[in-house]
Amino acid sequence: MIDASLPPILEVCGLRKIFGEQVVLASVNLAVPRGSIVSVFGRSGTGKSVFLKCLAGLLAPDAGEIRFAVGLLDGFRGRSSYLFQGNALFDSLTAFENVALPLEQTTRFGRREIAQVARDALKSLGLDKFADHFPAQMSGGMQKRLALARSLVTRPELVLFDEPTAGLDPPARSAVFEMILRYKQEFDFTAVVVTHDVPEALAASDRVALLEEGRIQFEGTPVEFAASDDCIVRSFGDNIVTLRTDLEK
């Protein structure tokens, strides 16, 4: 539930990122209300992942500001988490160790407490029976859930999802968005989701934004997006739906 009385948890103003001579993000402005799911759409190569990596502090912007509710990024690190497109699980650690790692390294919990919290996180994502498995021994969907468990174990206020449905089949894509919704209710976080999956994201998001030509071309509710007469929004939505339909045939 979005609390309109609260200031946005995240505000991006005039974000600019250039690689060599290529302007990837020209000037991105976006506000993320606390407690919401905001999906950012865009074609491949429009800089969605670059945008998310700037938010996570993995890339330094060339200009602009990223303001979190509590201040600058450094103060926010540890209260946000990032779900990577490729999951970025530690392949030499078991599922349990993957989930326990952020607790061991960033909290003052004792060994028993860490074990308990990690086991609870695995259980809540249906992975408690696979605690001793290595990521390579798990299916793609289980790895995604494990990555989500690791992201949520420290109870972050903001979770950044980078293409969480990449490489998944249509039922699995819907399941991922259902999972985000379910765990958002359980863990009460704010989510920024970068995705290609317009229909699923429209169903799950509180707000959506369209990133094209280095700028946010549209920002609003899913209903406003679907009803928009803006030619860029229309062409994007129609093209994606057509492509999806063709591929699924």
Place this chain on the structure above:
Amino acid sequence: MMRLLQAVGQNSLATVAGLGDFTAFASRAVAAMPATRKLGRRWIRAVHEQGVRCVPVVTVVGLFAGLVLGLQGYYVLARFGSAGVLGTLVSLTLTRELAPVLAALMIVGQAGSAIAAEIGIHRNTEQIDALITMGIDPIGYLITPRLLATLIVFPILTVAFTLVGLAGGYLSGSVLLGLDSGVYWSAVHSAIRPADVRECLLKAVFFGVITILICCHSGFTTHRRIGVSGSRAVSVSTTRAVVLASIATLATDYLITSFLV
């Protein structure tokens, strides 16, 4: 001509920038020590990775180095009627030069390459980025335990190399070629001074710190390899790590020796 000058200039600048980057990396690895949590467990793992796994290769190479030294030394010294000082030759050669250098090269080949590859894969699969987003310092988590492990692993393996090498020299000189064993061990005993042992251990520590840092840095910067990416970049980083660490071992050996001689 201009192109040549330009290329030389660019390479020189890149070398200076690389050295600066390496120095900053090493400083961060040292500075991360107090802040890194659960260091003990990862230090033990690093000691196992660098130390225990390298024991077979270090002892086998040490044995053959001693055997060859004993063999060559015996025949050369016998020409001058000085076969009795074979123990002196073998022990001083091993303690002051061969043991620290060859042990370091073997550890680089076995453990250093594995470290570069492992960290390179961490980089390629965004595991290092994941650590950053979790608020974990990747240098403190991945590099510092390995750096601390060198302080114990390299000296111990160098001593092991020396002892096995001395036994190898005894095998070829005394058992195979007939030099009296009492003469051999007596020469060994009287030749090695505390200063030689100090030089040996000092070199071992220096080689350990420098080579493992080079291997870690090479893996950590896998994403910066120009013209290659993915598994090829990991392969380039691993090769680069072994080559640079080997050169650094010999260069450092020369510098330390020139100061201590």
